[in-house]
Amino acid sequence: MAQPDWKGLFEWSIQQQDHSTDPSTRRQITEEDRKWFMEAMQSQTEDVTKRLRGIKGALDDKDDSDAQVGEKLKLLDDLVEIVEHIDYAKDLTHIGGLPTLLGLLGSAHAPVRASAAEVVATCVQNHPPVQMHFLEGGVLPRLLQLFQDPDPTCRRKALLALSCLTRHNDEAMDAFRAEGAVDLLLMAARDSSDPRQQRKALQLLREVFRHRPADVRSAARAGLMPAIADGIASEDAGVREAALALLALLVQHPGVVQAVQADERLKELLKMNEQRLNNLDIEDLDAERDQLALTEHILEKLDGGGGPEPDLAAAAPDATVDGANPDTGGQAPDQAPAKPSEEQPVMMLGPP
Structure with missing residues (x-):
């Protein structure tokens, strides 16, 4: 079979999708066109x-x-x-x-x-x-x-x-x-020598806790709060955002709020981050606006207020390969949203 005319196929398909073109000027698809198209696809x-x-x-x-x-x-x-x-x-x-x-x-x-x-x-x-x-x-x-x-x-x-x-x-x-996902991810999240790994680990931890909120208890015993604090203290903006997004998810639950309220280092880091962000000029703040929204939300939760978790880009899991379109949040356009787990126990950090 002759090599398909890929350029012709592309130009023809664009013409058929051009809604600005007068329909009367469009060439009707013939049986020969259909056969040519199917042969081209089969060859590819x-x-x-x-x-x-x-x-x-x-x-x-x-x-x-x-x-x-x-x-x-x-x-x-x-x-x-x-x-x-x-x-x-x-x-x-x-x-x-x-x-x-x-x-x-x-x-x-x-x-x-x-x-x-x-x-x-x-x-x-x-x-x-x-x-x-x-x-x-x-x-x-x-x-x-x-x-x-x-x-x-x-x-x-x-x-x-x-x-x-x-x-x-x-x-x-x-x-x-x-x-042992939680322990492995916590180890990676505390390795500040590799910010990209640290960020990805924090993001995947967030997905683990979304899937199984009860895992927060064992994670707390394994050093979850220090890992989040290390992330917020990072010099890397991506790591800070991932740590804040994780904490913003966790503080929806009273047990976590109590644990954060008792963690002086974490509270101080949150306040310092809010102050740093508020002191940025408009241009610099634009790049870190999600961080500010997350930080303010967490502090409001600690004070007994605050609404639902912010729906921000920083909170989206980084589960796409380089070059993939991140706008779908790592989800195929025709894929139904993941169903939430029916079992959603309240996160408690105290002893079992």
Whole structure:
């Protein structure tokens, strides 16, 4: 079959969607047009599937020479771009891509491990069937191992993949919790040497507590409040926002309010942050306006007032792969919002 005219296909589709054009001037779609379009789509699908098989075969090569490692990194970059399309992520599972990725997550080369984790994250984000395929195929233990990798990039990519795997997936989140999610995330949230990891850990902690509010009690015993305080004290604006967003969720519950009221360091940091933000000029404040709203809300809650948790960008979980559209909050446009858990016990921080 002749190579499809992709430029012509694009221009034709734009013309059909141009509502400013007089309908009488639009060319009617003929049976020949339909046939051409379907052949073009079929050709594209066949080409991509063939490319996926070729990439998988090359990645399965056990050669660990520097040249081969460099080639694998290029192929993994290509793979990330391909599986951003959810249909191709599913195709990768059909041709046995998961065992290949599991092997690469255990590579002796840190860049390969990190790139493989990014492919995992891209495959599973906003795609429940692929999330379940990867979960049932054993990806969680490999990601947890990578989350404790000595290489910081590997840790960040593992955290990203965990965020994407558990996003809107109760079964994956429960499995993550059962493997000590809270303790692992608290450790990462207190590691100020890597602000990006610290921010992502705080954001994922927030999702864990949304899923299972009762986990706050064990987290409090494991150092939750000091971790939040460290985040608010961070020099990194993203870390501060993530810590404040987490605390804004928690102070909706009386037990947490009491714990914060008893924590002099945390209260002082909140007041200092509010004062710092109020002293900024208008231009600088624009970049940190969400921080101010979160801080004011938390302080109002501590004083016995305040309304519901602010609905701000800072509070949104960072569970999208680099390059993905964050405007959907990590959720596919046609995906129904996650149903809240029926069991929503009040968060209590005292002894059981």
